Amino acid sequence: MADDKLYAGHAVRRLRRGAGLTQAAMAEMLGISPSYLTLVERNQRPLSATLLLKLAQAFDFDPRQLAARDPGGGADALRRRLADPLFADLEIDRAELAEWLAAAPGGAEAFARAYDRGGADTVLAADPASEVRREIERWGNHFADLDAQAEALADEVRLSAGDPASALGERLRGRHQIAVRILPAEILPGTLRRLDLHARQLQLSEMLDAASRCFALAQQIGVREARGEIDALVRGAGFADRLSERLYRRHLTSYFAAAVMMPYARFLRACEATGYDIELLQRRFGAGFEQVAHRLTTLQRVGARGLPFFMLRIDRAGQVSKRYAGASGAALVEGPGLCPLWNLFDAFSRSGEIVTQLVETQDEARWFTLARTVQPQGTRAGAVRARFVVALGVAAERAGDLALARGGDAEARAMPIGRGCRACTRLDCPQRSAAPAGRALVVTEHEAGVTPFTFVAD
Structure with missing residues (x-):
């Protein structure tokens, strides 16, 4: 929304110290009082547009850096780390976290780096996919430059005026001399797309549906036309290994492709006009359910923000293969496991149907969630048919804007x-299958509760 405020006291303090200025000297440069600058540095006042412009002019930097360099990725990212069972007994609330960030941003950043490199699970911390996801979350899964370029491309090729696949195919052929061929499944066994540089062909399997074909075309255009922006983001991430770089590059290319198919301003207007009706958005933009769900987690353009969704993709065993917190700040995304009382698993038995639920987590945050099954492309008769559930969630107080929530959920x-x-650490949960980590089991012959896993509460 246009009235979202920018709190970036740590970044202002870093600028001041880097320039070797006292608060009084910097305040004089900016034409404000030292006391007001103190409140800004403590995140007790947001940055106004006027002050942001003065900072940019005085220190010659990109204003977007203020939002992209929060210690540890900002309050939401730190809250997700603190949701680890290792810290369950500390009960650090939002106010305490805000005070920590304001008073000791360097300490918060140090904690985040130490946790990410070691944390409760060293194996996960070293996993390239986890490192890439942390970088994505550092940006809130919103990449403004990629969005802007994708939007300009969509307007240029007039995707809204006709067949998007034809328009994108013509762009590949005319500008990049790459033809598009749809080949029979037996010609591309086990492969959905292949770029043959010798023949200058992008070969797509007939097993891909229309949305996936369009996405593949937009990806190839992104590799060529958004290379500069993507290279800059990859360099800025500072990954130590090539695998992480490649995974991150793939995410950014896919982000660009989705932004071409669902251009930001037009997509956001459609979301707001339809009440975020995902099935209607699919038809309007020629996209799949999972593609739309991904896109909904990215709508954080300054001055034109959508609802802050989180997204998960799970299998029947509860394993999470995709997770994006976006701007939601949802600790649920970082959970070491999933709660069986959450109805995500019900969606597997209601194929193609959207199931909704209002849930409340232990920090008393309430979330409106929706889930639906999806199937990967390319499954042939007689082969194993994989199924996943894609889930989206938004804070309950924001759910009134959703068409799916207007029935009373x-x-x-x-x-x-x-x-x-x-x-x-909820007590008396009849669904409990294990005691919480770090809590001692209570075993007695004289009493039996609703669960055999009774534990010490404090």
Whole structure:
């Protein structure tokens, strides 16, 4: 929304110290009082547009750096780290976290780096996919430069005026001398797309549906036309290994492709006009359910923000293969496990149907969630048919804008859930399958509760 405020006291303090200025000297340069600058540096006042412009002029930097360099990725990212069962007994609330960031941003950044490199699980911290996801979350899964370029491309090729695949195919052929061929499945066994540079062909399997073909075309255009922006983002991430770089580059290329198919301003207007009706958005933009769900987590353009969704993709075993917190700040995304009381798993038995639920986590945050099954492209008769569930969630107080929540679900009684039994400290949960990590089991012959996993509460 246009009235979102920017708090970046740590970045202002870094600029001042880097220039060797006292608060009084910097305040004089900016034409404000030292006391007001103190409040800004403590995140007790937001940066006004006027002050932001003065800072940019005085210190010659890109104003977007203020939002992109929060210690540890900002309050939401730190909150997700603190949701680790390792810290369950500390009960650090939002106010305490805000004070920490304001008073000791360097300490918060140090904690984040130490946790990411070691944390509770060294194996996960060293996993390239986890490192890439942390970089994505550092940006809130919103890349303004890629969005702007993709939007300009969509306007230039007039995607809204006709067949998007034909328009993108003509762009590849005319500007990059790459032809597009749709080949029979037996010609591309086990492969959905292949770029043959010798023949100058992008070869697509007939097993791909229309949305996936369009996405593949937009990806190839992104590799060529957004290379500068993508290279800059990859360099800025500072990954130590090539695999992380490649995974991150693939995400950014896919981000660009989705932004071409669903240009930011037009997509956001459609979201707001339809009440974020995902099935209608699919038809309007020629996209798949999972593609739209991904896109909904990215709508954080300054001055034109959409609802802050989080997204998960799970299999029947509860394993998470995709997770994006976006701007939601949802600790659920970082959970070591999933709660069986969350109805995500019900979606597997209701194929193609969107199931909704209002849930409440232990920090008393309430979320309106929706979930639906999706199937990967390319499955042939007689082969194993994989199925996943894609779930989206938004803070309950924002759910009134959703068409799916207007039937009363947003005001219904919330289901109390946790982040898996090992991270959940709710007492008397009949669904509990294990005691929380770090809590001692209580075993007695004289009493039996609703669960055999009774534990010491404090």
